[in-house]
Amino acid sequence: MASVRTLFILAIALVACGAPDVGSFLRDPAPVVSAQTNAQDAVKQVIERANQAQAAAFNGGDATAMKATATDAFYTDLIRTNRELAGAGATKIELESTEFVSVSVNSDTATAVTLETWRTTYSDGTSDEQTARNEYALVLSDGTWRIESDDQATATRQPAPATSTDTGVPTAAIASSTSSNWSGYAASGGKFTSVTATWTVPNVTATGSGADATWIGIGGLESRDLIQAGTQAMVGGGDVTYQAWIEMLPGSSRPVPLSVTGGDSVTVAITQTGASDWSIGMKNNTTGERYTTTVKYVSSNSSAEWVQEAPSVGRGLVPLDNFGTLTFTSASAVRDGAKMDVRALDAHAITMINGARQAIATPSVIGADGASFSVTRTQAPSDGATPRRRRG
CATH class of the missing domain: 3.10.450.50 (Nuclear Transport Factor 2; Chain: A,)
Incomplete structure (x- = not known):
């Protein structure tokens, strides 16, 4: 690289020959x-x-x-x-x-x-x-x-996307309990102090009316306490409204200021930080937005869940919408101080059924990684029933 002295001498020489003032370029660059x-x-x-x-x-x-x-x-x-x-x-x-x-x-x-x-x-x-x-x-x-x-960015309300057909139907879990409003996996036996998972918010069709809620939680399987957080879609009037929310039973759910829409990847984690202190963290991996909060809640710590749900209103259920197939990944929990995936936790599958005992949402077998599974909406009709396990 030429020195400043060399460039200065060159500038003088050029000016002497009637050339442009190179020095001015050096003094006032760009x-x-x-x-x-x-x-x-x-x-x-x-x-x-x-x-x-x-x-x-x-x-x-x-x-x-x-x-x-x-x-x-x-x-x-x-x-x-x-x-x-x-x-x-x-x-x-x-x-x-x-x-x-x-x-x-x-x-x-x-x-x-x-x-x-x-x-x-x-x-x-x-x-x-x-x-x-x-x-x-x-x-x-x-x-x-x-x-x-x-x-x-705020909660998104948009026309529902066109219906698509998924030909790759996941293999259904063989052994499964049933619920009127839950489908997914639940683990029990021990003290649960943390739970987490990632999923993609379903692109829901707007046919008729209905809803679905995807969440993780601690408690609630065989107890009346449940702390949970997740995402939800509500269908009505040809539109789909998406929302993120948290809830601590017996309280009702409340929306949180995290924007979500169909197709967004979301990671949620719930962690106990003290005897009755909990941290809830949610991240929209697609947009980079985050939401975290700390809450007071007394839990039995008796179970952990990864669930796709037909939400309830009052004492009845909202019909389950046509969410297609939802996949949980990186699903794990901390039990008795050790972090384990759903397979290591020996979590059991839950199938959602309607009043005629037809399966309306079925969980797949756990994936080879031990931490992933899918829930698929069947063609069977959903009906409003009294929930045995309910959110809100």
Whole structure:
């Protein structure tokens, strides 16, 4: 590589010969690229300052700091958002991390996409952590970038996809108990302190009305306690609504702020961290979003489950929708301090049946890896019955 002294002498020689001023190129390299980079950095800094200002405004009660990085309309939105958080019982919000996925600047407008992880603490002492995708729009006003909007991913409501036929039907499990609303595998015998699995949210057809819920849990097989978390699809009016949720019986299920839709890969884990303390973690592997929370719950620790369910409303069941075939992978639990897959746990299969005792959802045999199996919807009709094992 030529030294600075060599380049300087060359520049003088070229100027003496009437050539272009090479020195000017050395002094002012790539002004367009530099300006673009500086603008992107400025956008990132505004978003980071805006998030810090929102947290400070919520935690300290002074909203004026949010004005410096927001348009008037977006400032009003931020005030409303903070009021809604307080109304939901939140007492503190903290930004854990920000990952910039993309930043694009076009003259006096800009867009940015981030993955942001926020922790929220509630008045009852619980807290949750959520990673969400944020899509920002910014405008340049009087030489300052201001956020105009921030669109966050929400629960998806969409027309159902067309029906597809799966010719690769999994081999059904030979020995199986039956349930009016569960299908999958359950393990018992010992103390269970953690359970986990990964599955792909089914692409559900919108024929008629119905629902399905996919979850993992601890307790509930032969006891009245059950802590569980999973995903759900609700079919009605030609649409399918997808949702992530958690539940601790005898309480009812509640949705959580993790966006899911058909085809998304989801990993869920439930872990006991103290005598009555539990951590619930959910990740949408497709989008990168995460949700975590800590809850208080007294469990019998008597069983672990990996289940596809026909959810219940009141004392009756919602008809099971046409979910096709669902596959659990990496299904395992910690029993008596040892982590084991479903095969090592000697988990038993559960077949869902209707009122005529016809199988409407059947589990496959456990895969060669010991940690995977499928649940397949049959052609038999589903009916509303009184559940023997129920969610909610």
